[in-house]
Amino acid sequence: MTLDSTLAPWLEQALQSPLPDAVVGLSFNLSEGAAGDDASFCIELVGTDRFDAQDPDWACDEVWAPEVREIELPYSLTGHHWEDCLAALHTALLQALATPRFGPRLTAQVQGIGLGFVDGDLQLLWQRDG
Structure with a gap:
């Protein structure tokens, strides 16, 4: 996997x-998942009704989430440390944005896409020009 x-x-x-x-x-919001032998991080996707690259709280104005809002990502995929998880997801999501399969569907109507841990700093993955 x-x-x-x-x-x-x-x-x-x-x-x-x-x-x-x-x-x-x-x-794309990250959080710590279940503890124990199968410890993991979780990722969720939410849509917001505003975007402002200068305001780190823009992602708090949630108006949409997919039916399956969140999935778990085992440490074997992300690493054990939050910094490793964030770096792995940053790379994976940039790769997804670069594909014809996901890029147009993620960027068609939005002004920006972010990634970060809940209650942490948000990294900008993509922003519409102009």
Whole structure:
């Protein structure tokens, strides 16, 4: 199992219907998952009704989430440290944005896409020019 083979089916399901018109920003939110032997991180996708690259709280204005809002990502895919997880997801999501399969569907109507840990700093993955 790879990060791509885990994220792709989830993204495919999340994007099977067009985003609601109110969505102008997308945020991939990371959090710590279950503790124990199968410890993991979780990733969720939400849509927001505003986007402002200068305001780190823009991703708090959630108006949409896919039916399967969140999936778990085992440490074997992300590493054990939050910095490793963030770096792995940053790379994987940039790769997804660069594909014809996901890029147009993620960017068609939004002004920006972010990634970060809940209650942490948000990294900008993509922003519409102009």
